[in-house]
Amino acid sequence: MIEQNKNTVEVCFTPAAFPLFYNPKAIVVVIDVLRATSAICTALHYGVKSIIPVASVEEAIVYKNKGFISAAERNGELVEGFEIGNSPFSYMDEKFKGKEIVLSTTNGTQAIEVAKEADTIVIGSFLNKNKMTEYLLSQNKNVILLCAGWKNKFNMEDTLFAGAIVADLLQNEKFYTPCDSAMASLTLYKQAENDLYAFLEQSSHRRRLEKLQLEKDIRYCLTPNTAPVIPIYKNGKISI
């Protein structure tokens, strides 16, 4: 199959760079491994009805005052006055089953915000890796893997997950990549895949979260396929 008939897979390392990749017909996979998109996959897998992502804490407060269950995290920590932050474990609670939860996080919800106009936005994390690959292979569309990064800088853990998906898609003859960042992500993932946790030892955000004693969260977020769902963003809400 020649390149012209294949679908592309590209990796955008930061929300700020997204306009350079913009393609209204592509599927955008939003990635914030530590921890927003891992939390969203977990929540929906455990029965939460939908997540309403909002970019600012102020918006989250407006929803909270209307009586919504509200979650907000900044710089790895729960924002004061909110019930939950972005630890995936918080979302496993029975009491959230069937409920809507409003969520604002440092990077993940901003990434969803910049991708808003895309044809299809889905939420990716190691927790739904194989399910995501299956889904993307079934859609016959170009794919943009949008890393949330850290305050618009490149980050390692989101890039590794992007590389995992690139590795899977390029094994299928339907896909090719014209994109150096996809090749870089793939190379990094291949180096890391046998022990993601150890590979991330030097990563800035793992160190940031370790200071906050979140090792259990990090290990969970790096475990593939424990929440095999495809969260789709539509009309302001994420659901499966």
Added chain:
Amino acid sequence: MIEQNKNTVEVCFTPAAFPLFYNPKAIVVVIDVLRATSAICTALHYGVKSIIPVASVEEAIVYKNKGFISAAERNGELVEGFEIGNSPFSYMDEKFKGKEIVLSTTNGTQAIEVAKEADTIVIGSFLNKNKMTEYLLSQNKNVILLCAGWKNKFNMEDTLFAGAIVADLLQNEKFYTPCDSAMASLTLYKQAENDLYAFLEQSSHRRRLEKLQLEKDIRYCLTPNTAPVIPIYKNGKISI
């Protein structure tokens, strides 16, 4: 030595992201391996007096009309009406010795433009790799490796050179990195260093240049230490 007393080395993948890294006291190394910064190192090593980098072709035309030797490249090709483009071999000519040359390129000269306010700007390429490491170790300042990229997207060859410098600097106890992009560059360079040319086979710009039959240029630009000079940008001109 604890981290607080060390100098940082960071990697900025694109000119658009540079404001996130901005630190007025840092040394900025501008990198456009294929081919602007390789051409600049070559020119100055071969006796060109200085290079005047300008961001736009229009500015280059103004200088040209004033009688300056002028070089301009866009998308890998010589711009019509200009004497030279950005092939390093063009700059080895005896007739340019002691002369000033005005240069505008697709990415490299834009990267210099965004870094203009930095305390010190130097020009890096594989051609001056070891000399650059020696220089940076001698300065006792923080270092930002600024990749020119391709139209504000990440590119592989600039990242590999950044990784080579990160590898060199982190061997010295004076330096550490707080930055995931530096760790990614280092990991990619370690994968590539035994055969940079082969590693870049999938890179988008190598393929772009191959279509233009520039294999000889690519091989030259990936050869370390053939132009051991430190080009410094000051008051609008680059010289050694």
